[in-house]
Amino acid sequence: MNPLKFETTRPLDIIAIGRLCIDLNANEINRPMEETNTFTKYVGGSPANIAIGSARLGQKTGFIGKVADDQMGRFITGYLEKNSIDTKGITVDRTGAVTGLAFTEIKSPSECSILMYRDNVADLKLHPKEVDEEYIKQSKVLLVSGTALAKSPSREAVFLALEYAVKHKVTVIFDLDYRPYTWVDEAETAVYYNLAAEKCDVIIGTREEFDMMEKLLNIEESDDRHTASRWFSYRAELVVIKHGGSGSIAYTKDGMSHRSGIFPTNVLKTFGAGDSYASAFIYGLMKGKEVSEAMKMGSASASIVISRHSCSDAMPTEEELLNHMETAYYELAQHG
Numbered sequence: 001m002n003p004l005k006f007e008t009t010r011p012l013d014i015i016a017i018g019r020l021c022i023d024l025n026a027n028e029i030n031r032p033m034e035e036t037n038t039f040t041k042y043v044g045g046s047p048a049n050i051a052i053g054s055a056r057l058g059q060k061t062g063f064i065g066k067v068a069d070d071q072m073g074r075f076i077t078g079y080l081e082k083n084s085i086d087t088k089g090i091t092v093d094r095t096g097a098v099t100g101l102a103f104t105e106i107k108s109p110s111e112c113s114i115l116m117y118r119d120n121v122a123d124l125k126l127h128p129k130e131v132d133e134e135y136i137k138q139s140k141v142l143l144v145s146g147t148a149l150a151k152s153p154s155r156e157a158v159f160l161a162l163e164y165a166v167k168h169k170v171t172v173i174f175d176l177d178y179r180p181y182t183w184v185d186e187a188e189t190a191v192y193y194n195l196a197a198e199k200c201d202v203i204i205g206t207r208e209e210f211d212m213m214e215k216l217l218n219i220e221e222s223d224d225r226h227t228a229s230r231w232f233s234y235r236a237e238l239v240v241i242k243h244g245g246s247g248s249i250a251y252t253k254d255g256m257s258h259r260s261g262i263f264p265t266n267v268l269k270t271f272g273a274g275d276s277y278a279s280a281f282i283y284g285l286m287k288g289k290e291v292s293e294a295m296k297m298g299s300a301s302a303s304i305v306i307s308r309h310s311c312s313d314a315m316p317t318e319e320e321l322l323n324h325m326e327t328a329y330y331e332l333a334q335h336g
């Protein structure tokens, strides 16, 4: 069962809003970053990765964001255009802001970490006046990534985009994407995450991200079903809780739950799992697939991306995704 009804006559399938950054993934793997010398540069930033994943799957994709007025900013917009992503919603910062950098460390397949340089980044300077209502109303879906709530004016830009989306019946999907290094205070984080989530139709996050949101409310011993049910009293139709190598579980407003397993793979690095999962999951939902099938598509995409060096560059095409689902072993993991 798929509870979502998309406005099918819109020229764009999905617009993502949030950060456009650079991933610098260590080439020397299985060692700490102190011992690495070279990195490969990719476009990064969770919403950028999801947008690239969506475009790779053939979806008409747009973006609302801000890039630095430098080579990195031009590299990012050029890469998005090469991937047929509409960039008219992207503005260039003129204040000397820089591009966020995510240095990734691959100590082992299961020990990966990300060192983020986020001072004076252009993406958090996106201003409400740069959010175009006429642009948003052209899309079936608005994808909001939580890190864009970390600082003004990006925070207000996101809330304005949410208002426009609700006004024009654009389905809002909230990928929590909690990055502690971008926030200064847990309470502030939880307040803004909860306020944004109230306006969303679909919420996707890990157990830890939902715990962060609930801690502020002194919700003791929450579980996945309790977490999901909280959001059905607002706009949510679907809540997905991801559990890493144990798969994911989704709840719909009708009280049903849907479990998904994983496609075991040779894991090179674990980051990129969430963004690839989100892009293919959303794609499945928009193709009218059952929730569990859309989750399986998300798992398949994640399985492909975590076996490769990059996140954005590794996003599969529709053909690669469907082929993987037909040929790879699928394991219905148990969790929770």
Ligand SMILES: Nc1ncnc2c1ncn2[C@@H]1O[C@H](COP(=O)(O)OP(=O)(O)O)[C@@H](O)[C@H]1O
Residues within 6 Å of the ligand: 206, 242, 243, 244, 245, 246, 247, 248, 261, 262, 263, 264, 265, 267, 270, 271, 272, 273, 274, 275, 277, 298, 299, 300, 302, 303, 306
């Ligand atoms: N080790 C793994 N092997 C195969 N699939 C995985 C693995 N880790 C994660 N996945 C898939 O990626 C999805 C998202 O991963 P998760 O780590 O929960 O999200 P995030 O990257 O946002 O923290 C999981 O629900 C699962 O489908």
Ligand SMILES: O=C(O)C[C@@H](O)[C@H](O)C(=O)COP(=O)(O)O
Residues within 6 Å of the ligand: 021, 023, 043, 044, 045, 046, 047, 049, 102, 114, 270, 271, 272, 273, 274, 275, 276, 311, 312
């Ligand atoms: O989101 C960032 O700024 C870093 C990403 O580009 C990076 O690829 C990553 O951490 C992916 O996140 P995940 O998919 O949630 O693991």
